[in-house]
Amino acid sequence: xxxxxxxxxxxxxxxxxxxxxxxxxxxxxxxxxxxxxxxxxxxxxxxxxxxxxxxxxxxxxxxxxxxxxxxxxxxxxxxxxxxxxxxxxxxxxxxxxxxxxxxxxxxxxxxxxxxxxxxxxxxxxxxxxxxxxxxxxxxxxxxxxxxxxxxxxxxxxxxxxxxxxxxxxxxxxxxxxxxxxxxxxxxxxxxxxxxxxxxxxxxxxxxxxxxxxxxxxxxxxxxxxxxxxxxxxxxxxxxxxxxxxxxxxxxxxxxxxxxxxxxxxxxxxxxxxxxxxxxxxxxxxxxxxxxxxxxxxxxxxxxxxxxxxxxxxxxxxxxxxxxxxxxxxxxxxxxxxxxxxxxxxxxxxxxxxxxxxxxxxxxxxxxxxxxxxxxxxxxxxxxxxxxxxxxxxxxxxxxxxxxxxxxxxxxxx
Amino acid sequence: xxxxxxxxxxxxxxxxxxxxxxxxxxxxxxxxxxxxxxxxxxxxxxxxxxxxxxxxxxxxxxxxxxxxxxxxxxxxxxxxxxxxxxxxxxxxxxxxxxxxxxxxxxxxxxxxxxxxxxxxxxxxxxxxxxxxxxxxxxxxxxxxxxxxxxxxxxxxxxxxxxxxxxxxxxxxxxxxxxxxxxxxxxxxxxxxxxxxxxxxxxxxxxxxxxxxxxxxxxxxxxxxxxxxxxxxxxxxxxxxxxxxxxxxxxxxxxxxxxxxxxxxxxxxxxxxxxxxxxxxxxxxxxxxxxxxxxxxxxxxxxxxxxxxxxxxxxxxxxxxxxxxxxxxxxxxxxxxxxxxxxxxxxxxxxxxxxxxxxxxxxxxxxxxxxxxxxxxxxxxxxxxxxxxxxxxxxxxxxxxxxxxxxxxxxxxx
Numbered sequence: 001x002x003x004x005x006x007x008x009x010x011x012x013x014x015x016x017x018x019x020x021x022x023x024x025x026x027x028x029x030x031x032x033x034x035x036x037x038x039x040x041x042x043x044x045x046x047x048x049x050x051x052x053x054x055x056x057x058x059x060x061x062x063x064x065x066x067x068x069x070x071x072x073x074x075x076x077x078x079x080x081x082x083x084x085x086x087x088x089x090x091x092x093x094x095x096x097x098x099x100x101x102x103x104x105x106x107x108x109x110x111x112x113x114x115x116x117x118x119x120x121x122x123x124x125x126x127x128x129x130x131x132x133x134x135x136x137x138x139x140x141x142x143x144x145x146x147x148x149x150x151x152x153x154x155x156x157x158x159x160x161x162x163x164x165x166x167x168x169x170x171x172x173x174x175x176x177x178x179x180x181x182x183x184x185x186x187x188x189x190x191x192x193x194x195x196x197x198x199x200x201x202x203x204x205x206x207x208x209x210x211x212x213x214x215x216x217x218x219x220x221x222x223x224x225x226x227x228x229x230x231x232x233x234x235x236x237x238x239x240x241x242x243x244x245x246x247x248x249x250x251x252x253x254x255x256x257x258x259x260x261x262x263x264x265x266x267x268x269x270x271x272x273x274x275x276x277x278x279x280x281x282x283x284x285x286x287x288x289x290x291x292x293x294x295x296x297x298x299x300x301x302x303x304x305x306x307x308x309x310x311x312x313x314x315x316x317x318x319x320x321x322x323x324x325x326x327x328x329x330x331x332x333x334x335x336x337x338x339x340x341x342x343x344x345x346x347x348x349x350x351x352x353x354x355x356x357x358x359x360x361x362x363x364x365x366x367x368x369x370x371x372x373x374x375x376x377x378x379x380x381x382x383x384x385x386x387x388x389x390x391x392x393x394x395x396x397x398x399x400x401x402x403x404x405x406x407x408x409x410x411x412x413x
Numbered sequence: 414x415x416x417x418x419x420x421x422x423x424x425x426x427x428x429x430x431x432x433x434x435x436x437x438x439x440x441x442x443x444x445x446x447x448x449x450x451x452x453x454x455x456x457x458x459x460x461x462x463x464x465x466x467x468x469x470x471x472x473x474x475x476x477x478x479x480x481x482x483x484x485x486x487x488x489x490x491x492x493x494x495x496x497x498x499x500x501x502x503x504x505x506x507x508x509x510x511x512x513x514x515x516x517x518x519x520x521x522x523x524x525x526x527x528x529x530x531x532x533x534x535x536x537x538x539x540x541x542x543x544x545x546x547x548x549x550x551x552x553x554x555x556x557x558x559x560x561x562x563x564x565x566x567x568x569x570x571x572x573x574x575x576x577x578x579x580x581x582x583x584x585x586x587x588x589x590x591x592x593x594x595x596x597x598x599x600x601x602x603x604x605x606x607x608x609x610x611x612x613x614x615x616x617x618x619x620x621x622x623x624x625x626x627x628x629x630x631x632x633x634x635x636x637x638x639x640x641x642x643x644x645x646x647x648x649x650x651x652x653x654x655x656x657x658x659x660x661x662x663x664x665x666x667x668x669x670x671x672x673x674x675x676x677x678x679x680x681x682x683x684x685x686x687x688x689x690x691x692x693x694x695x696x697x698x699x700x701x702x703x704x705x706x707x708x709x710x711x712x713x714x715x716x717x718x719x720x721x722x723x724x725x726x727x728x729x730x731x732x733x734x735x736x737x738x739x740x741x742x743x744x745x746x747x748x749x750x751x752x753x754x755x756x757x758x759x760x761x762x763x764x765x766x767x768x769x770x771x772x773x774x775x776x777x778x779x780x781x782x783x784x785x786x787x788x789x790x791x792x793x794x795x796x797x798x799x800x801x802x803x804x805x806x807x808x809x810x811x812x813x814x815x816x817x818x819x820x821x822x823x824x825x826x
Contacts, residue, residue, distance in 0.1 A: 019556050019699045030555045124553065130700040132545070132553030140537065140545030142443045143432050143720030269706055272685050286432045286717035287543040290707035293682055294700065304699035307556030319732040 002031075002314055003038040003067040007084055008075035009046060009055075012098050012125070015303030016072055017051060020310075027307065031314040038068060059084055063091055070313050072306060073097040082106055089113040089121060094317070096309040098125035098302055104199035108212035108327040120321050122309040127153065127200045128278050130301030131294040135312075137207055137282065138323055144284030146208040148248035150413050151280035152273045153200040155296045156184045156191040157223050157243045161261075162274045164231050165240055171226055183276055193222035194243065194259040201245035204280075205257050209249055212328040213257060219336040221260040230406055232371040233344065233379055239265045242273070244411060254334040262411040263344050270413055281413055289413075337388035342381055344369065346405040347397065349378040356380065358400055362393040381410055415444075415727055416451040416480040420497055421488035422459060422468070425511050425538070428716030429485055430464060433723075440720065444727040451481060472497055476504055483726045485719060486510040495519055502526040502534060507730070509722040511538035511715055517612035521625035521740045533734055535722040540566065540613045541691050543714030544707040548725075550620055550695065551736055557697030559621040561661035563826050564693035565686045566613040568709045569597045569604040570636050570656045574674075575687045577644050578653055584639060596689055606635035607656065607672040614658035617693075618670050622662055624739045626670060630746040634673040643819055645784040646757065646792055652678045655686070657824060667747040675824040676757050683826055694826055702826075750801035755794055757782065759818040760810065762791040769793065771813055775806040794823055 006013050020027065020037055028034055039062050040054045059080075062068055071088045073095060075081045081102050088095050090113060097103065103110075103123045114121035124134045128151075137146070152158050156178055163174035175192065178184035190196045198220040205213040223243050234241045242264055247257040264271055269291045273279030278296030283289050295301040312321070349355035355378040359366055366380040382390055394404055419426050433440065433450055441447055452475050453467045472493075475481055484501045486508060488494045494515050501508050503526060510516065516523075516536045527534035537547045541564075550559070565571050569591055576587040588605065591597035603609045611633040618626040636656050647654045655677055660670040677684055682704045686692030691709030696702050708714040725734070762768035768791040772779055779793040795803055807817055 015699075023556060023558055023698070026558065027556060130697075131703050132549040135553050136545040136549055139725060140548050140718070140721050142724045143436060143440060143717040145436055145439065269685065272682065284543075284717060285436070286428075286713040288708050288711075288714055290544055290705070292703070292705060294703035298701075300699040301701055304556040304697060305553070308553050311555045312552060316732070319729070 001067070002033050002035045002069050003065065004035055004070045004072065004310060005039040005041065005062040005068050006037060006072045006074065007041045007059075007062075007081070008073070009040050009042040009044070010074065010076070011299045012074040012302050012306065013040065013042075015299035016074060016306050019300060019303045019307045027311060031311045033314050035314060038065070063087055068093060069317060070094045070096060070310055072310060073099055073102070074306065075099065077101055078105060085110060086113065089117055089119060092117050092119055094120045094122075094313040096122045096306055096313055098123070098306050100126040100196070100199040100203060104202040104215050107203065107206055108325055111324050115320070115324060118320055120313045120316055122313055122321070122323070123203070124309050125302045125305035127203050128280055128292065128294070129296040129298060130305045131278060131280065131292050131296060133280050133292050134203070134207055136292070137204070141282060141284050141287060144286050146249070147283040147285055148246060149204050149208060149280065149282050150244055150246040150270070150411070151204070152242050152270055152278050153197040153245045153280065153296065154191055154243060155276035155278060156188065157197070158273065158278070159183050159276045160192070161223060161226070161241055161243065164226065164228065165235070168228060168231070170228055171224065192224050194220040197243060197245040197259045201247055201257055201259055205247040205255060206325045207323070208247065209255060211326045211332055213255060213333055214328050217333040218257045218259060220258070223261050225406070226261055227406065229346070229371065229374050230408060232374060233346070233369050234263050236371045237263060237344075237369050239263050240271050241408065242270060244270070250334060255332055256334055256336065256339050258336055260409055262409045264411050264413060268413050337391065338386055340384045341387050341390065342384045342410040343390050344379065344381050344406075344408045344410050345394065346377055346379040348376060348403040348405055350376055352378045355402060358397065358402065362396050363390070377405060414480070415446050415448045415482050416478065417448055417483045417485065417723060418452040418454065418475040418481050419450060419485045419487065420454045420472075420475075420494070421486070422453050422455040422457070423487065423489070424712045425487040425715050425719065426453065426455070428712035429487060429719050432713060432716045432720045440724060444724045446727050448727060451478070476500055481506060482730060483507045483509060483723055485723060486512055486515070487719065488512065490514055491518060498523060499526065502530055502532060505530050505532055507533045507726040509535045509719055509726055511536070511719050513539040513609070513612040513616060517615040517628050520616065520619055521738055524737050528733070528737060531733055533726045533729055535726055535734070535736070536616070537722050538715045538718035540616050541693055541705065541707070542709040542711060543718045544691060544693065544705050544709060546693050546705050547616070547620055549705070550617070554695060554697050554700060557699050559662070560696040560698055561659060562617050562621060562693065562695050563657055563659040563683070563824070564617070565655050565683055565691050566610040566658045566693070566709065567604055567656060568689035568691060569601065570610070571686065571691070572596050572689045573605070574636060574639070574654055574656065577639065577641065578648070581641060581644070583641055584637065605637050607633040610656060610658040610672045614660055614670055614672055618660040618668060619738045620736070621660065622668060624745055625741040626668060626746055627741050631670045631672060632749040633671070636674050638819070639674055640819065642759070642784065642787050643821060645787060646759070646782050647676050649784045650676060650757075650782050652676050653684050654821065655683060657683070663747060668745055669747055669749065669752050671749055673822055675822045677824050677826060681826050750804065751799055753797045754800050754803065755797045755823040756803050757792065757794050757819075757821045757823050758807065759790055759792040761789065761816040761818055763789055765791045768815060771810065771815065775809050776803070790818060
């Protein structure tokens, strides 16, 4: 009998209990070992749940029970999750987590402890919720060099952008609706400012390329500045705006990573990923593009990914799975301003023809974009140039007294 | 040093050598063991390839070399692949194959030998080419009950249907183009009559539900009868026609499986899977829908899935992976005529109103579908009824001297 402990009885934690109990028989069969959830750690009391006798408030009870071989951390946040997970691994217990903040900040350190102690540290649910992505990336695509990864990694912002596109809602209204439906937190900043997607990009990048990437090294823009006019331009151009997290290896061995809103063509497989869904495109050198699509969050989808990791941990109590990456290194993540991009730009302009002449002088040949009913401005897509060059040209344009209304990258996935 | 043998140097076999050599360093690193491809079995000579010294014509050389721990079977077809694979497994060698015909016909038997001999029999490349689907199904989704699976599993027919939709091509012209581009064989029957998709459905069904499903037990219709008029009706209805393979568990424990063309809504994630791409939707009880998208065939995508299985086999030389299903059983796969469906039907009719009155009398309330420019016929979608009842109603309609021009299922994914 393998004993399991669950740290945290919030949304995901209670979902883990629900999935584990509902599909108990087939889970045991797939794991090949009998298992029980012996402890649930939470500061609060839950007298009404059928498993109320499993609750403990003292972490040491779990740490000191040698029969607990797998610990599920679903507290979220860095503290006390980091301390608990580190001590569990050091005590030779396997750990499964859905905590993207923890993995993005401390993944390399925790994986090193897991390797030293010959246990598993698994975190499939930390990216894409229930969508299988980390295991396919590390196992199924293992014969490929990963060329790049680009994904819609945050369901809340994707819901907001979908409402802005389909129903012409303003950002603030779409956000309010997302909050009302429970898709967005009362403090939505981690979602709408791109921080959540950034952590997921860091985890994907660390796993795909074998070296830890810290969130603070990834240029991150959110969607708070996206307006109804931007949406109309994207539509007129033949695409949609999505918050895209992406990462690729440069030829010199450094890494490029970014989170930002982007124009993508309606023909893209990512363009049809709407509402709270996530979609992740992985480009392999042998494989070409594969896309993984599904619910990137939610109680039961996330919990089912956690429980699948528990099954995998139990099956690999003897043979450790090979998931590992090196610690972060200075200079590994490049400055995004070095990397070529094409940019959609809107500038205030009473005289559009004159404005575009000034733009042409600074940026060369641009592609004008016209949105029906939008007046007193000019909009265009720049040639593909290093972002630093584009930024300098736009500064020069401001020096000519043009106001920059909006800049959004144009991607080609 | 682990020695590997490759049986067959056709498209996939030469791709395996190419991927293995190109990404050799990272493959060795991921496997955690040094590996070499020691033998390539083929009846033909390949004096010009750099690894010409590896070729052998005698299978026994491979079978009798105890250092060969992994054998890759990419011959295709049942003979001699079945005999070779069986003998390798019996000799305690791990086997990786891309051969869907072999797995669909003999999977249960070969998995049983593998279990007895404590070796792995892996076949990720047999479904979806390079798209990770079997491993996610058996591992990542292991905490879910699989409610159903529906997929576009054959790239050739999807290419043909895409050309019929986008460019208004007739079936014969689209097939000829597919042959010209190398997407279809000179004898295209296994693709266009649905046999290839059927084998993949059998493999998915066997793995998802734990019991072997034989191809001859799965009702299979191809796309040879799909006409330009059908395409126009689907478009007018708001969707596309795709060849869909699907499987689900019925409440009584039996299995429903079918391959057939189907109307699906433009809003479906499967509707945007075009050209030679494959897309597979898996519905889990906890997870909801996930979709896997990518190239379902082709030399390097398929080879990369084969090599990933080789890496996995080498990593699991001691700890066998849990992939297993029971032998087929009579009565396990239900008669499709029992299962409810909605059907798009076209009948020849000079007087449409009169024809629809007759239809109404036999089928109850149907939804008429009108395609611009199509005359002298009536078209409608039946209510959802057991297929047997629909078939009887259509026989009665024929008895009233109406000719049935076309019947295509309407699916809701």
